[in-house]
Amino acid sequence: MPEVTLALVGAGQRGQAYARLAVATGRGRVVAVAEPDPRRRAAVAAEFKIPPQRAYAGWADLAAAGKLADAAVIATQDRMHRDPAVRLAGLGYHILLEKPMAPTEPEASEIAEAAVRSGVIFAICHVLRYTPYTRMVRRLLAEGRIGRLVSVQHLEPVGWWHYAHSFVRGNWRRADTSGPMLLTKSCHDIDWLVYVVGAAPARVSSFGSLTHFRATERPAGAADRCLDCGIEATCPYSAKRLYLDCLADPDRHAWPLSTVTAEFTEPAVLDALRTGPYGRCVYGSDNDVVDHQVVNLEFPDGATGTFTMSAFTPMGHRQTRLMGTHGYLEGNGETVRHVDFRTGAEQTFDAATEGGPSAAGGHSGGDEGLIEAFLAAVAAGDPTLLSSDATESLATHRVVWAAERSRQTGETVSLP
Numbered sequence: 484m485p486e487v488t489l490a491l492v493g494a495g496q497r498g499q500a501y502a503r504l505a506v507a508t509g510r511g512r513v514v515a516v517a518e519p520d521p522r523r524r525a526a527v528a529a530e531f532k533i534p535p536q537r538a539y540a541g542w543a544d545l546a547a548a549g550k551l552a553d554a555a556v557i558a559t560q561d562r563m564h565r566d567p568a569v570r571l572a573g574l575g576y577h578i579l580l581e582k583p584m585a586p587t588e589p590e591a592s593e594i595a596e597a598a599v600r601s602g603v604i605f606a607i608c609h610v611l612r613y614t615p616y617t618r619m620v621r622r623l624l625a626e627g628r629i630g631r632l633v634s635v636q637h638l639e640p641v642g643w644w645h646y647a648h649s650f651v652r653g654n655w656r657r658a659d660t661s662g663p664m665l666l667t668k669s670c671h672d673i674d675w676l677v678y679v680v681g682a683a684p685a686r687v688s689s690f691g692s693l694t695h696f697r698a699t700e701r702p703a704g705a706a707d708r709c710l711d712c713g714i715e716a717t718c719p720y721s722a723k724r725l726y727l728d729c730l731a732d733p734d735r736h737a738w739p740l741s742t743v744t745a746e747f748t749e750p751a752v753l754d755a756l757r758t759g760p761y762g763r764c765v766y767g768s769d770n771d772v773v774d775h776q777v778v779n780l781e782f783p784d785g786a787t788g789t790f791t792m793s794a795f796t797p798m799g800h801r802q803t804r805l806m807g808t809h810g811y812l813e814g815n816g817e818t819v820r821h822v823d824f825r826t827g828a829e830q831t832f833d834a835a836t837e838g839g840p841s842a843a844g845g846h847s848g849g850d851e852g853l854i855e856a857f858l859a860a861v862a863a864g865d866p867t868l869l870s871s872d873a874t875e876s877l878a879t880h881r882v883v884w885a886a887e888r889s890r891q892t893g894e895t896v897s898l899p
């Protein structure tokens with residue numbers, strides 16, 4: 484397979500992860516970077532041996548230099564996807580774009596139109612499509628093991644501390660600066676359900692709200708910052724406990740600790756908690772996204788689905804039950820239990836034996852699987868090596884916006 488050259492747009496958490504994975508395949512090379520943070524830009528340029536003249540302070544400067552690579556990996560924050568994606572697709576870059584496509588339907592439509600118009604290979608980072616586990620679930624369905632799928636139940640257990648980190652104190656806490664929770668977090672799940680069921684729903688309805696992480700729930704004695712709080716030790720959402728514990732665990736340095744502080748020492752963590760957003764009381768932040776939401780889905784053939792996102796869980800894999808006319812599948816992100824109604828026999832399948840990217844990797848192997856598929860598609864000029872294109876990703880995002888509209892209006896929304 485020929486080498487694929489990449490321009491990295493946004494060298495943050497995700498951008499760096501994709502760049503490393505691409506290089507690790509032996510088939511990707513990062514030849515340019517656009518990143519306004521000088522420290523990150525210099526570190527990435529050094530790591531990938533990018534010459535100084537190919538390290539830009541922003542995507543617009545990179546675009547002004549013309550087409551420098553086969554493909555662009557765009558991993559800027561949610562509200563900075565449309566402009567670089569449209570411009571770089573117009574320059575003929577193949578595009579790997581982080582989810583969500585964009586915060587609004589018109590912006591996402593512009594991106595999809597630009598990708599189709601330019602004829603470039605385009606993928607949204609719906610990494611869950613590319614895990615060995617997902618491949619196994621789809622295979623079991625395709626083998627007819629449960630007959631006709633009639634109902635599906637899917638849970639996204641966000642995790643209490645992960646929710647507090649990202650959605651109360653962190654980048655995705657407000658709909659007006661990133662997007663609604665169903666879009667920023669659970670667009671993965673809605674996309675996954677459409678992929679697994681094999682059809683987009685015809686109707687959706689949704690309920691959900693911000694119940695707990697708000698001023699009305701603030702316990703007596705709580706202070707504005709965990710470091711000043713007299714009841715911090717008994718609070719499940721203590722930033723002090725969370726980030727000092729991360730300090731002691733190297734596996735949690737890259738995430739979530741590096742979003743809080745660049746220096747992994749106790750004084751640096753305490754300083755960040757004293758002055759930065761991650762030290763705020765969860766009952767006194769400026770967050771507004773929901774902490775729990777359900778979506779009901781009705782598919783064109785009458786099959787139904789429910790999706791639940793909740794902050795109030797341990798952080799873990801998504802859990803799914805697929806109920807069919809002849810059998811039942813129950814998946815926990817690693818294994819799937821199958822019950823055959825004809826015989827009563829039970830069998831458990833393990834994603835670890837599926838082959839392909841390691842199920843233990845980022846997003847259960849989905850990050851690696853996506854990068855491999857994207858590089859292969861670009862190298863071969865064959866978009867069918869990817870599991871979705873711009874048009875399909877736009878369609879699954881539309882389900883998210885329809886569900887969010889339902890949550891806000893209380894009405895059931897039909898999709899065309």
Ligand SMILES: NC(=O)c1ccc[n+]([C@@H]2O[C@H](COP(=O)([O-])OP(=O)(O)OC[C@H]3O[C@@H](n4cnc5c(N)ncnc54)[C@H](O)[C@@H]3O)[C@@H](O)[C@H]2O)c1
Binds near residue numbers: 493541
């Ligand atoms: N696929 C997934 O499962 C997954 C997981 C987490 C985050 N995300 C998404 O990935 C995206 C990035 O998230 P992140 O956590 O890496 O964010 P981040 O803040 O760590 O990285 C974004 C980077 O973009 C840079 N940037 C800002 N303006 C820029 C410009 N003009 N040109 C180039 N770069 C610019 C920032 O300086 C920053 O380094 C978001 O859209 C997020 O929702 C996806």
